[in-house]
């Protein structure tokens with residue numbers, strides 16, 4: 249990945265200028281990319297950035313097995329997302345809907361259950377096939393930019409944690425704008441630097457890192473009117489409608505965005521240090537299980553190098569992951585933990601660590617140490 253032909257230099261994807269400052273992420277560029285902050289508009293992006301070809305290679309080697317499964321939306325989250333949309337939009341008016349990055353189809357299923365005809369596009373063939381055969385959904389296995397365009401066709405386009413992955417978010421949004429009816433709706437979410445946790449936003453697979461100001465500006469330049477733009481936890485949620493492009497608005501203050509980024513990175517450093525102290529404590533244990541086979545665990549391995557611990561098994565309650573190999577172990581159902589007689593279980597989840605601890609409290613009674621990685625206040 250270090251070879252120069254894998255990367256190319258580019259102007260800022262939002263304002264088109266070349267001026268930028270490097271963001272010191274504190275991790276090697278092979279993991280997090282060459283992150284810069286534009287001195288004019290404050291956009292954080294990769295420069296040089298991986299070519300589309302190199303990116304595709306990176307995805308096929310690393311992403312499908314390690315990342316993608318973990319970003320799969322649960323049915324509960326899909327319902328939450330549809331409920332947020334319903335607060336602002338009469339969903340009876342948004343068909344036909346298109347979801348870009350439909351994964352296993354949890355969100356499409358929720359839309360269908362609301363009576364909304366919904367289509368999906370999903371780059372992972374495995375996931376698209378599963379959604380079509382198991383859930384009877386209409387998901388095309390491809391990348392959005394490669395499918396023939398249908399101008400003015402869709403009543404709504406939905407994309408969650410997709411825009412930060414594309415090389416040119418600006419042109420993806422332009423295409424979405426063209427495919428939407430004039431009375432259509434755009435509904436999206438991207439990660440932001442508001443809440444630092446292990447699954448950090450600065451990643452090789454995130455060529456753009458948005459904050460509310462830069463996302464809003466990009467949407468307005470492309471031609472969207474914002475209905476909702478809310479930063480909550482580590483997400484920005486946006487609901488917007490097509491409008492006249494507005495290129496005259498001022499850019500955000502890059503210095504303010506820079507100080508927020510610095511703040512995020514220093515908080516993240518504290519989290520990483522805490523993880524090191526916590527795992528050093530169980531260094532001598534002979535038999536350690538990991539609960540959670542998502543990107544939290546692969547990120548954890550990058551930060552701590554789990555090879556140094558005596559890991560004997562990995563468990564996850566997502567049946568789609570069971571049987572897949574991770575860190576040399578075949579992922580098992582948590583039911584198998586009932587027979588576990590080792591020393592400790594590492595709970596590798598930020599969002600659900602309390603719930604999982606509760607679920608595994610029977611092991612604690614048996615003298616197994618339940619290891620939570622995150623301090624929350």
Ligand SMILES: [Zn+2]
Pocket residue numbers: 260261262263264265286287288289290291
């Ligand atoms: Zn810029």
